[in-house]
Every structure is written in C-alpha cells, then in structure tokens.
Amino acid sequence: MSDDPVVLADRDGSGIVTVTLNRPGTKNSVPPQGWTELAGVLGDIAGRADDRVVVLTGAGGDFCAGSDLRGGGSAAPRRAMQVVNAALFALRDLPQPTIAAVRGVAVGGGFNLALACDLAIAEENARFSQIFSRRGLSVDFGGTWFLTHMIGLHRAKELAFFGRVLTAPEVHALGLLNKVVPEGQALAEAYAWARDLLALAPLALAQTKEMLNLAAAGSFHDSVLREAAAQNLNGTTEDTREAIQAFLEKREPVFRNR
Numbered sequence: 001m002s003d004d005p006v007v008l009a010d011r012d013g014s015g016i017v018t019v020t021l022n023r024p025g026t027k028n029s030v031p032p033q034g035w036t037e038l039a040g041v042l043g044d045i046a047g048r049a050d051d052r053v054v055v056l057t058g059a060g061g062d063f064c065a066g067s068d069l070r071g072g073g074s075a076a077p078r079r080a081m082q083v084v085n086a087a088l089f090a091l092r093d094l095p096q097p098t099i100a101a102v103r104g105v106a107v108g109g110g111f112n113l114a115l116a117c118d119l120a121i122a123e124e125n126a127r128f129s130q131i132f133s134r135r136g137l138s139v140d141f142g143g144t145w146f147l148t149h150m151i152g153l154h155r156a157k158e159l160a161f162f163g164r165v166l167t168a169p170e171v172h173a174l175g176l177l178n179k180v181v182p183e184g185q186a187l188a189e190a191y192a193w194a195r196d197l198l199a200l201a202p203l204a205l206a207q208t209k210e211m212l213n214l215a216a217a218g219s220f221h222d223s224v225l226r227e228a229a230a231q232n233l234n235g236t237t238e239d240t241r242e243a244i245q246a247f248l249e250k251r252e253p254v255f256r257n258r
Contacts, residue, residue: 006034007041015052016194017045024060027105029068035087042090049257052202053194056117057101066108088142091116095206097197101190107131112141121179122168123186134163149216150176201239202257
C-alpha cells in the first residue's frame with residue numbers, strides 16, 4: 001500500500017483551498033483510510049478563518065471512481081459506512097462554499113461527492129454514473145437524498161436502478177450540474193467562481209449556505225424564521241457594517257471574516 005496521502009490540500013494564499021483526491025492510478029477511488037483523511041482535511045478547513053472557498057477535484061484527469069472495492073478492508077460493514085458518512089457530513093456541513101471541478105469519471109460515491117458540493121462544474125467529456133446497482137450495492141454517500149431532492153423520485157429511481165453512464169451535458173440537463181465547460185477548463189472555471197466568492201462577506205455567505213441546506217428538508221415557516229435570525233446576526237458583524245459603508249462610499253468592501 002502506498003504511503004502517499006490520499007487527500008491533498010493546497011492553499012494559494014488568497015483564501016482558496018484546493019482539495020485533491022490523489023490516487024490517479026485508480027481513477028481516484030477512495031480506500032477506507034482515504035475517507036478518514038478527507039474528513040480530517042475538511043475538519044481542519046472548517047476551523048480556519050483564512051480558508052474561504054474550497055475547490056474539490058481529482059488528480060490525473062479523473063474526479064473520483066467512488067470507494068475502492070479492492071481488498072475490502074478489515075472494518076465491519078457498519079463501521080466502514082460510519083467512516084464514509086463522516087466524510088460526507090464533514091463536506092456537507094463545511095461553512096465555506098465548495099465547488100466540484102469534475103474531469104473524467106465521477107461514478108458511484110464520486111458522483112455523489114460532486115453532488116455534495118455547493119456548486120459543480122464538469123468538463124464536456126466527463127462521465128457520470130450511479131453505478132452501485134451494477135456492483136451489487138445500494139446507493140450511498142447521500143445519493144438517495146441528493147437525487148430525490150434535486151431531480152424528483154422517478155428520475156432518481158431511473159438513475160439509481162439502471163446505473164447507466166451519463167455524459168456531462170445529460171447530467172447538466174437534469175439539473176445536477178451548474179455548468180459544463182470544454183475539456184481542460186473545469187479547474188479554471190472553478191477558480192474563477194472561487195475568486196468571485198472571495199469578494200463576498202464570508203459569515204453571511206456561510207449562513208446563506210446553511211439555510212439553503214436546511215430549507216431543502218424543512219418547512220417554509222422554519223426557513224423564514226432562520227432567515228430572520230441570520231439577518232439579525234449579520235447586523236452585529238463587522239463585515240456587514242463594512243459592506244454597507246463601502247456601498248455608501250462607492251468602493252469595494254474589505255472583509256475580515258468577523
């Protein structure tokens with residue numbers, strides 16, 4: 001087994017963190033310890049005020065081929081899924097906005113890894129599949145929730161039952177991608193969006209992200225009450241006061257994440 005890390009985190013100094021799955025020889029399939037690494041990397045990012053936006057991608061031209069099914073690992077099935085789910089929760093609950101930059105294959109858990117991000121950009125030659133059924137498995141890594149909420153029950157069942165390979169334009173047409181770009185452009189587009197997000201107040205953006213995630217499963221009444229609570233909190237922050245003052249002074253705001 002290689003001692004190389006499965007997950008890399010690179011910071012460019014601007015506030016953008018690139019998280020890369022680093023097993024190109026297996027199309028970035030993730031072994032059991034890789035999910036633990038991913039959860040750890042994301043947990044570190046969550047606690048750092050200088051990390052403002054996360055771009056998630058894969059090394060060597062592919063995004064992620066899901067879990068590595070070779071060898072199986074020594075953990076009991078229940079424990080193994082707890083490890084996988086810890087990585088999913090760490091990604092979903094991350095306060096910073098996340099952008100998936102998809103190249104090559106994104107299948108099984110890799111498909112759902114992209115769906116777990118806040119935004120997803122794919123190159124036009126990328127390929128997607130909820131391949132679980134073709135491996136004798138049921139859908140995991142949040143796929144049952146993402147698909148049902150994002151495209152509806154009947155289409156979700158079609159993708160999950162048949163596990164067919166879909167092109168990026170087909171996935172985009174379903175509403176599961178934000179943008180499809182030419183081959184070789186996914187990372188550049190993701191970084192362009194990341195730079196746009198850096199110009200926004202991070203605390204307010206984190207609250208908006210959290211409320212949108214909760215709204216997907218909550219009531220209208222609860223969503224409106226959360227909006228009011230968040231807006232009240234915004235009024236106590238330096239960043240909101242700076243944004244309003246910059247607007248009045250017709251200049252660009254300088255946010256300090258406080």
